Amino acid sequence: MTEKNSPLWEVFIRSRNGLAHRHVGSVHAADATMALQAARDVYTRRGEGLSIWVVPSAAITASDPADKDMMFEPTASKIYRHPTFYEVPEEVGHM
Amino acid sequence: MYTQALNTRDQAAPSADSEQDARFQARVDAELKIEPNDWMPEAYRRTLTRQISQHAHSEIVGMLPEGNWITRAPTLKRKAALLAKVQDEGGHGLYLYSAAETLGTSREEMVDQLLSGKAKYSSIFNYPTLTWADIGIIGWLVDGAAIMNQIPLCRCSYGPYARAMIRICKEESFHQRQGYEIMLALCRGTPEQKQMAQEALNRWWWPVLMMFGPSDKDSQHTDTTTRWKIKRFTNDELRQKFVDATVPQGHYLGLTFPDPALRLNEKTGHWDYGEIDWSEFKRVIAGDGPCNRQRMKQRRAAHENGAWVREAALAYAEKRKARERAAYAEAAE
Amino acid sequence: METPLFTYTLRLADTALILGHRLSEWVGHAPILEEDLAFGNMGLDLIGQARSLYTYAGEIEGLRRDEDALAYLRDAPAYRNLLLVEQPNGDFAATMIRQLLYAAFAHPYFGALSKSKDERLAAIAAKAVKEMAYHVRHVSEWTIRLGDGTDESHRRAQAALEELWPYTGEMFEVDRVERALIERGIAVDPATLRAIWDRTIDEVLEEATLTRPRDGFMQSGGRSGRHSEHLGFILADLQFLQRAYPGATW
Numbered sequence: 001m002t003e004k005n006s007p008l009w010e011v012f013i014r015s016r017n018g019l020a021h022r023h024v025g026s027v028h029a030a031d032a033t034m035a036l037q038a039a040r041d042v043y044t045r046r047g048e049g050l051s052i053w054v055v056p057s058a059a060i061t062a063s064d065p066a067d068k069d070m071m072f073e074p075t076a077s078k079i080y081r082h083p084t085f086y087e088v089p090e091e092v093g094h095m
Numbered sequence: 096m097y098t099q100a101l102n103t104r105d106q107a108a109p110s111a112d113s114e115q116d117a118r119f120q121a122r123v124d125a126e127l128k129i130e131p132n133d134w135m136p137e138a139y140r141r142t143l144t145r146q147i148s149q150h151a152h153s154e155i156v157g158m159l160p161e162g163n164w165i166t167r168a169p170t171l172k173r174k175a176a177l178l179a180k181v182q183d184e185g186g187h188g189l190y191l192y193s194a195a196e197t198l199g200t201s202r203e204e205m206v207d208q209l210l211s212g213k214a215k216y217s218s219i220f221n222y223p224t225l226t227w228a229d230i231g232i233i234g235w236l237v238d239g240a241a242i243m244n245q246i247p248l249c250r251c252s253y254g255p256y257a258r259a260m261i262r263i264c265k266e267e268s269f270h271q272r273q274g275y276e277i278m279l280a281l282c283r284g285t286p287e288q289k290q291m292a293q294e295a296l297n298r299w300w301w302p303v304l305m306m307f308g309p310s311d312k313d314s315q316h317t318d319t320t321t322r323w324k325i326k327r328f329t330n331d332e333l334r335q336k337f338v339d340a341t342v343p344q345g346h347y348l349g350l351t352f353p354d355p356a357l358r359l360n361e362k363t364g365h366w367d368y369g370e371i372d373w374s375e376f377k378r379v380i381a382g383d384g385p386c387n388r389q390r391m392k393q394r395r396a397a398h399e400n401g402a403w404v405r406e407a408a409l410a411y412a413e414k415r416k417a418r419e420r421a422a423y424a425e426a427a428e
Numbered sequence: 429m430e431t432p433l434f435t436y437t438l439r440l441a442d443t444a445l446i447l448g449h450r451l452s453e454w455v456g457h458a459p460i461l462e463e464d465l466a467f468g469n470m471g472l473d474l475i476g477q478a479r480s481l482y483t484y485a486g487e488i489e490g491l492r493r494d495e496d497a498l499a500y501l502r503d504a505p506a507y508r509n510l511l512l513v514e515q516p517n518g519d520f521a522a523t524m525i526r527q528l529l530y531a532a533f534a535h536p537y538f539g540a541l542s543k544s545k546d547e548r549l550a551a552i553a554a555k556a557v558k559e560m561a562y563h564v565r566h567v568s569e570w571t572i573r574l575g576d577g578t579d580e581s582h583r584r585a586q587a588a589l590e591e592l593w594p595y596t597g598e599m600f601e602v603d604r605v606e607r608a609l610i611e612r613g614i615a616v617d618p619a620t621l622r623a624i625w626d627r628t629i630d631e632v633l634e635e636a637t638l639t640r641p642r643d644g645f646m647q648s649g650g651r652s653g654r655h656s657e658h659l660g661f662i663l664a665d666l667q668f669l670q671r672a673y674p675g676a677t678w
Contacts, residue, residue, distance in 0.1 A: 003402065004409055005203050006460075008196065025259070026193040027462055028202060030408035030573070031415065037566055038462035041469050042186055046266070065133045158456035158464070165452045166662075169669035169678035170496045171445075171479050175472060178452050182468030189461050202461075227669055227678070277678075285676050393457070401459020403584070404520045407577025408460075414576065 007056060009035040011043055014051040021053050032056075123324050128254035131197040139323055140198050143253050145214075146325065147195040148205040152216035154188035155209075156390050160224040161233055169227060176273050177230060183270070187263045194255040210395050218376060219306050221384030228281055228288075228295035234274015236303045236341065242267060243337045244307070252324040275344065282348040289349070296345065297353045304368070305376045307334040313373075338366045432605045434488045435508065436615055437549070438498070439651050441481030442509035444556075445499055447530060448474030449662060450517055459520055466566060470527070473559040480552045500670035504659045511650035512595035514659045521581065522588040524570045529592060531563035532628040533599045536621045545613040568632045575636025582637065589633075590641050597646025599625075 006028045012021035024043050029035035035054040043049065063071055079085050088095050115134055122129065129135055158181050165181060168174035192202045208214035219237055224230065245267070248260040281292040308314065308330040320326040328336075345352060356369030378384070430438075451471035458464040482495035493501075512530055517523045538560055541553035574585040600618045602610065609615035633640050649655065669678065 003203060003405065005201050006405060006409060007412075025190055025262075026196070027189070028460070029462065030405075031412040033569055034408065034462075034573075037466070037569065040562075041466040042189055042462060045182075045186070045465075045469065062132055065130070155461070162456035165455065166449060166665045167668050169500075169676075171475060171482070171499055173678060174452075175475050175479070178455065178468055178471055178475070181455050182465055182472075185455070185461060185464040185468070189465070192461070280678055284678075285673065287673060288676055397457040397459070400457075401520065403578065403580050404459035404574070407581030408573050410581075411573040411577045 006030055007035075007058070009039070009054040010057050010060065011035075011039040012053040012055070013039075013043060013049040015048055017050060021051065024048075026057060027054070029054075120322070123252045123322075126250075126252075126324070128257065129252050130254045138319070142320065142323075143256065143325065144195055144198045144200050146320075147191055147198075147256055147259075148200070148208070149215055149217075151188045151191035151195060151205065152209045152214055153220065154184045154191060156216045156220045156394060157237075158184050158188075159390055159393055160220055160222070160386070161230060163224050164227060164230050167227070168230075173277070176269075180234070180270050180273060183266050186266070187259075190259040190262055191256075194253075194259040197255045206398065210391070210398055212382075212391065215380065217306060218379040218384060219302055220390060221379050221387045222299065222302050223386050225298075226291050226295060228278070228291040229299070231274050231277030231281060231292065232295045232299045234270050234272075235278050235344070236274070236299055237306070238267060238270040238274060239341060240303055240306045240337050242271060243333050243340075247327040248325075250324070250327065278348055278350075282350065292348070293350055296350050300353050301371065301375070302379075304334060304338070304371055305373075305379075307331075307337070309373065309376070310371070335365055338368055342366045431488065432609050433546070433614065434485055435605050436609055437481055437485040437488060439508040441478045441485055441498070442507050443513050443530075444474045444481065445478035446507070446509045446659070446662060447513035447527075448472070448478060449666060450513065451523070451527075453517055454523065470563055470566070473556075473563070477552065477556045477559070480555075484548050484552065496670070500667045504655050504663055505653040507655065507659060507663070508651050508653060509655075509659075510595070510598050511647055511656055512592065512598065514650070514656060514662060515592060515595060516658055518588060518591075519584055521574050521584040522591070524567050524574065525585060525588040526592055527563060527567040528571050528632065529596050529629070530599075531560050531567060532632075533596075533618075533621065533625050535560040535564050536624045537616055537618065540616040540621065544615070549614065564628065568628075571632050571638070572636045575633070575638040585636065586638055589638060593641040593643075594645060594647045597643070598648045598650060601648060601651070603652070 007030065008026055008028055009032075010026050011024050013024050014021045027035055027038040027042055029038045032054060036052060039052050039054050040049075044052070075081075116136055119129070119135060119139075122133075129139075161177065161181050161184075165174065165178050168177050192205060195205060196202060205214065209216065224233070242264065245260055245264050249257055249264055251257045251260065278292055281288040311329045311331040314330060342352065342357065354369045356367065358367055359365075360367045379387070382388075448471045451467050451474065454467040455464050455471070458467055478499070479495050482498045486493045486495065486498055510530070512526060515522075515526060535557060538553040538557040542550050542557055544550040544553065571585065574581040576582070600622055602618065606615050610617045630640060647656075650659075669676075
C-alpha cells in the first residue's frame with residue numbers, strides 16, 4: 001500500500017525587513033501554492049516571517065562535499081583580496 | 096526518551112576502520128557538524144534515521160492523548176493553549192521528519208513503518224489521559240522529561256537534527272510551564288481538584304521515569320552513539336537530572352510521589368529513587384500498554400481516511416501541470 | 429432582558445467558538461500533517477475571536493459574566509451561533525466546504541464591521557478580517573483541488589456542498605434585534621454582502637468544476653436559539669468540566 005510520494009519543498013523565510021531569506025526547513029505539498037500555504041502554517045506560527053519562498057527540493061543543485069578542497073581551498077591563499085593585506089600609514093587615517 | 100526503543104533493539108555496530116571512518120570521526124570529535132551530503136558511515140545514517148523518525152513518530156502519536164482534551168478543556172484560555180500545544184507537537188513531528196528525510200528516507204516510508212508497527216515511538220503515549228489533571232501532568236512531567244533529553248540533542252553531530260532540535264526546544268519552553276500552571280490551579284483549587292492532581296501524579300510518575308530508557312547497566316548502546324556525539328548523557332544521568340529538578344516542583348504543589356524510597360541523599364545531593372518496574376516498560380514497548388492498539392488504530396484511520404485527499408491533491412497538481420504545458424505549446428505555435 | 433447589542437455580540441462570539449471547536453476536532457487526525465497545523469491555526473483564530481467577543485458581551489451585559497461564564501454556562505437554547513457552523517465535520521471535503529461557505533461570508537462581514545460605530549466591535553473585526561481572508565484563501569485552494577482532483581474527491585465535495593447549502597440562507601437573515609443596530613451603524617447589514625459572497629463562491633466553484641446547488645428551503649433558527657441536534661453534543665463535551673465541578677477554578 002505504498003502511495004505516491006508528495007513532493008518536498010524547501011522553505012526560506014525573511015524574518016525582518018532588510019534581511020535575506022534564510023532556509024528554515026521543508027514541507028510536503030502537491031503543488032507550489034499549497035507548499036506556500038503549508039510553509040506559512042508550519043513555519044510562521046510565532047510571527048517569524050514577513051516573506052516566504054518555497055523551492056522544490058529536487059530543483060536544488062548542491063556542491064559535492066568531496067570537492068571541498070578543489071572548490072574552496074584555493075581562495076585561502078589569496079590574502080591580497082582582504083583590506084588588511086595593504087599597509088596605509090596611520091597618519092592617513094581610516095581608509 | 097522519545098527514542099527509547101533504540102536502546103533495546105539491535106545496535107549499530109561501528110563499521111570497519113577505514114580512512115573515511117577516521118576522517119569522519121575526527122570531524123565529529125572536533126564538534127564539526129555532519130551535513131546531509133557529507134560522507135558518513137552507513138551505521139551512523141541508519142541509527143540516526145531510526146532515532147529521528149522514532150522521535151517524529153512520538154510527536155505525532157503524542158498528539159492523540161492530549162488531543163482527547165482539546166474539546167473538553169475547562170476554560171477558553173486553557174483550550175487555546177492546549178490547541179496551540181498539540182499543534183506544536185504536529186509541527187515538531189514535521190520538523191523531525193524533514194530532518195530524517197535528509198538522510199534519504201521519505202516521510203511516506205517512515206509513516207508506513209509506524210503504521211505497520213515496524214517503527215516504535217515513546218512508551219509514554221500508550222498511557223491514557225483520564226482526567227484534566229493528566230493534561231497538566233503531560234506538560235509538566237512528560238514535556239519536562241523530553242526537554243531534559245532534547246537540550247543536549249541541540250548539539251547533536253548531525254546538522255539537520257541539531258537545527259530541528261533548536262527550533263523545537265525554543266517552541267517547547269511554553270509547554271512545560273503550561274502544564275505546571277494547570278497543576279498549580281488544581282492544587283490550589285477544591286479538594287476534588289487536588290485529589291485529581293495527586294491521582295494523576297500517582298499514575299504517571301513511574302511511566303515518566305521509564306521514558307529515559309533502560310538503566311545504564313542494562314543498555315549497551317551508549318558507546319557508539321556517544322562516540323558519534325548523537326547522545327551526550329546516559330539514560331541514568333538524564334533520569335537523575337530530571338528527578339532532581341522535578342521533586343521539589345512537586346513538593347511545592349503539595350503533592351506526594353508514589354515512591355516510598357524517594358529521599359534526598361545528603362551525601363550526593365541527589366534524590367534517590369526506588370526500583371523501576373522494567374517488566375512494565377518492556378511490556379508497553381512490546382505493544383501491551385493500555386492504549387497501544389487504540390493509538391495505532393487512530394493513526395491508521397487518519398491515514399486511510401485521508402488517502403483520497405492526498406490523491407486528489409496530486410491529481411490536481413498533475414492536471415495543472417498538463418494544462419500549463421498545453422497553454423505553453425499553444426502559445427509557441 | 430438582553431439588549432440588542434449583547435445578543436448581537438453573542439451571536440458573533442458563539443459562531444466563532446463553535447466553528448473553532450469543530451476545527452479543533454481535526455488536530456491529530458488530518459489527512460496530511462501540514463493540514464493538522466492549518467486546522468490548528470484556523471481554530472485558534474476563531475477561538476481568539478470568540479474570546480474577545482465574549483469578553484465584550486460580558487461587559488455590555490454588566491452582570492460580571494466573563495468569557496468562560498458565557499461559553500461554559502449557557503445551555504443550547506441560549507447559544508446564538510449559525511446552524512452552519514455546528515454541522516459535523518464529516519469528511520475533509522465537508523469541513524472544507526463548510527469553512528468556505530462561512531469564511532466567504534465572514535471575511536467581507538468583518539470588513540464592514542471594522543467600520544462599525546461601535547469601536548470595540550470595529551477593533552475586534554479589524555483583527556478578524558485578516559484572519560478570515562487567509563481562511564478564504566486556504567479553503568478555496570482546497571475546494572479547487574477536491575473539486576478538480578479525482579472522481580472521488582469531486583463526488584465528495586459536491587455531496588458536501590449539497591448537504592450544507594440549506595444552512596447558508598441564515599447568514600443573510602436580519603431580525604428585529606439586528607435591524608435596529610444596522611440603522612444605528614453598529615451592526616452590518618448582510619444584504620450588502622450578498623453579491624460579494626455570491627461572486628466568491630461562484631468563482632471558486634467554477635474553478636473547482638463544482639455545481640452551485642439550487643437555493644431551496646433554507647434552515648434557520650440558530651441565532652435565536654433553535655439548533656440542530658448537534659449543538660447539544662458539542663456543549664456536552666465543551667462544558668463537561670465546568671458542569672461536573674461547579675465553581676471550580678482551572
